[in-house]
Amino acid sequence: xxxxxxxxxxxxxxxxxxxxxxxxxxxxxTSLAAIADAEGVKKQTVSKAIADGRSARIERAVAKALGIAxxxxxxxxxxxxxxxxxxxxxxxxxxxxxxxxxPTTPPTSSNVKDQExx
Numbered sequence: 001x002x003x004x005x006x007x008x009x010x011x012x013x014x015x016x017x018x019x020x021x022x023x024x025x026x027x028x029x030t031s032l033a034a035i036a037d038a039e040g041v042k043k044q045t046v047s048k049a050i051a052d053g054r055s056a057r058i059e060r061a062v063a064k065a066l067g068i069a070x071x072x073x074x075x076x077x078x079x080x081x082x083x084x085x086x087x088x089x090x091x092x093x094x095x096x097x098x099x100x101x102x103p104t105t106p107p108t109s110s111n112v113k114d115q116e117x118x
Contacts, residue, residue, distance in 0.1 A: 010073050018050045021073070024066050035061050053077050056084040 011020050025031055032050075036043040039061050049058035053074065063070040071078035077085055 010068070014076075017073070018047070021050055021062060021066070025062075028066070030065055035065055 008024060011017055022032065025035075032046045033043045035058070036046045039046070039058060041058065045055065046058055046062065049055040050062060053059065056070075056077075059074060059077065060070055063073050066073070069078075070082060071080050079085060
């Protein structure tokens with residue numbers, strides 16, 4: 001027998017929200033993998049969207065599966081009218097540009113020493 005989970009409210013603590021979402025999906029007879037299959041993405045993509053806010057489309061699919069408006073689940077990410085707020089959310093590390101070395105440039109003395117030490 002399935003329990004009625006319509007009275008459940010998402011926790012305000014963002015650290016436990018992903019676990020709460022997974023639990024609520026399980027109680028409703030679905031999973032992150034089922035949402036991933038329906039959306040044509042990997043399960044990892046759904047997991048990252050829940051934790052980091054990387055995809056508004058996936059977040060909306062998760063909210064729909066739970067029967068909860070996206071702005072109720074993630075008030076910091078969505079306006080009450082459902083519009084996505086701009087900006088990175090809950091990023092664990094800052095986004096930094098990668099420095100790429102031109103492979104056609106001759107190695108410097110510091111690069112040679114690093115390679116010899118390894």
